[in-house]
Amino acid sequence: MEKKRVVVIGGGIAGIQASLDLADRGYEVHIVEKSPSIGGHMAQLDKTFPTNDCSMCILSPKMISCADHANVVLHTYSELESVEGSFPDFKVTIREKARFIDTDRCTACGDCIAKCPVKVPSEFEEGLSKRKAVYLPFPQAVPRKVTIDKKHCRMLTQEKCGVCKKACQAGAVDFEQEDAIIELRASVIVLATGFDLMDAAAMPQYGYGICKDVVTSLQLERLLSASGPSNGHLRRPSDDKEPRNLGFIQCVGSRDSKARNYCSSVCCMYATKESILAREHAPDVEIAIFYMDMRATGKGFQEFVSRARDIYGVRYVRSRPAKIQPANGDSGVLMSYETRGAAGESKTEEFDLIVLCPALTPSTNNTDLAEKLDVELDGEGFFRTPDIAHPVDTTGKGILVCGFASGPIDIPDSVSQASAVAARAAELISGGER
Numbered sequence: 001m002e003k004k005r006v007v008v009i010g011g012g013i014a015g016i017q018a019s020l021d022l023a024d025r026g027y028e029v030h031i032v033e034k035s036p037s038i039g040g041h042m043a044q045l046d047k048t049f050p051t052n053d054c055s056m057c058i059l060s061p062k063m064i065s066c067a068d069h070a071n072v073v074l075h076t077y078s079e080l081e082s083v084e085g086s087f088p089d090f091k092v093t094i095r096e097k098a099r100f101i102d103t104d105r106c107t108a109c110g111d112c113i114a115k116c117p118v119k120v121p122s123e124f125e126e127g128l129s130k131r132k133a134v135y136l137p138f139p140q141a142v143p144r145k146v147t148i149d150k151k152h153c154r155m156l157t158q159e160k161c162g163v164c165k166k167a168c169q170a171g172a173v174d175f176e177q178e179d180a181i182i183e184l185r186a187s188v189i190v191l192a193t194g195f196d197l198m199d200a201a202a203m204p205q206y207g208y209g210i211c212k213d214v215v216t217s218l219q220l221e222r223l224l225s226a227s228g229p230s231n232g233h234l235r236r237p238s239d240d241k242e243p244r245n246l247g248f249i250q251c252v253g254s255r256d257s258k259a260r261n262y263c264s265s266v267c268c269m270y271a272t273k274e275s276i277l278a279r280e281h282a283p284d285v286e287i288a289i290f291y292m293d294m295r296a297t298g299k300g301f302q303e304f305v306s307r308a309r310d311i312y313g314v315r316y317v318r319s320r321p322a323k324i325q326p327a328n329g330d331s332g333v334l335m336s337y338e339t340r341g342a343a344g345e346s347k348t349e350e351f352d353l354i355v356l357c358p359a360l361t362p363s364t365n366n367t368d369l370a371e372k373l374d375v376e377l378d379g380e381g382f383f384r385t386p387d388i389a390h391p392v393d394t395t396g397k398g399i400l401v402c403g404f405a406s407g408p409i410d411i412p413d414s415v416s417q418a419s420a421v422a423a424r425a426a427e428l429i430s431g432g433e434r
């Protein structure tokens with residue numbers, strides 16, 4: 001009998017977990033991931049709260065299981081082109097963008113990367129280092145195949161260069177390659193498109209893009225990572241020196257009627273995590289977290305905050321920052337803020353490095369996907385889940401959602417939701433719906 005198919009859109013931890021659970025149940029799963037590798041944001045994290053387990057040590061085996069699983073087909077560097085039909089017979093069209101690489105031949109040896117003369121900011125390293133126009137997004141990428149970025153490749157933009165083709169012993173470079181269109185039928189579609197980081201430069205009062213020593217929380221994750229641009233050494237961008245003090249600003253655009261009304265849910269905890277890690281990397285650094293209200297509602301979360309405060313000496317300041325501006329020329333930052341409570345006062349402090357925790361926003365593609373799939377978004381742009389008795393159902397029958405695509409959520413809850421999606425998909429496909 002032909003296997004029933006499920007298409008999963010988004011290959012972050014939520015999409016990966018849903019796919020593995022579905023594949024283990026015997027369904028044929030097609031993961032559609034827009035970037036060249038699966039992994040999503042979890043691949044960029046150094047450690048995960050509240051246990052500070054190594055993020056890649058948990059994620060990487062799951063990524064490899066996806067690639068090796070007999071029931072999983074990966075469509076990376078791909079997007080959903082169109083959908084017709086309805087549950088339980090969707091006709092799905094996927095566009096696999098040209099990588100200009102024959103992936104059957106590419107061994108990811110790196111010879112082409114070494115020769116490529118074009119350098120552009122690395123998306124994976126959040127712009128803190130450069131990648132080439134032909135690149136592997138990160139060392140543990142799955143699939144481990146390089147991609148030629150057609151926007152920056154000199155051969156594809158100006159018909160000059162071609163050194164990567166000469167360097168490739170495997171003959172894998174193919175400048176004539178075109179997008180591939182794949183059509184398949186599926187019983188269920190799963191949305192796992194995750195989040196984007198709000199552009200902190202849109203709120204100039206926080207100094208991002210104005211002061212060199214103001215970075216985002218994801219940039220700090222990369223700075224703290226042993227495989228990151230500073231090999232895990234805590235450094236500030238302006239002069240590459242270890243900062244003596246570090247301030248985290250919570251709710252940059254979250255819980256803000258001028259930006260995003262909702263709480264991004266994970267920032268109190270990841271700022272606490274990054275504080276502990278920063279102290280472990282640079283034991284003398286003094287750390288303050290400027291917050292509105294502490295949201296430490298998960299298992300072990302309050303204990304994690306207490307540990308940061310009592311053992312690592314992290315200073316939690318209930319306040320609202322007013323303005324962040326350069327301190328002395330290019331280096332350091334002056335921050336003025338107001339403390340909250342009855343004895344509220346205005347203060348100014350100098351920091352070597354400021355870390356912004358920007359709102360985590362729905363993936364920008366959600367609007368397009370919602371139109372193609374005829375499902376509703378909520379007021380913020382996450383996929384609407386109207387039925388509390390079936391919390392992973394969207395407004396479209398047989399179209400399910402998990403992870404950050406449904407709303408702000410951490411990794412353990414994304415994994416639980418992903419497993420719930422697999423169970424719900426099986427229930428719907430078998431006709432045993434309740």
Ligand SMILES: Cc1cc2nc3c(=O)[nH]c(=O)nc-3n(C[C@H](O)[C@H](O)[C@H](O)COP(=O)(O)OP(=O)(O)OC[C@H]3O[C@@H](n4cnc5c(N)ncnc54)[C@H](O)[C@@H]3O)c2cc1C
Pocket residue numbers: 009010011012013014015032033034035038039040041042045047048049050078079080192193194195196217218221266270273360363365366369402403404405409410411412414
């Ligand atoms: C700085 C920072 C630190 C964090 N630290 C922790 C932590 O320590 N512990 C913890 O539990 N949580 C942490 N989080 C939260 C964690 O990152 C999220 O809970 C988790 O990544 C959600 O997984 P996801 O798969 O839903 O989304 P994502 O990780 O965002 O993955 C979504 C995937 O979908 C792809 N995609 C998007 N749109 C499309 C489309 N239209 N077509 C195809 N593919 C698409 C994306 O490219 C991406 O690969 C942190 C978040 C931040 C910002």
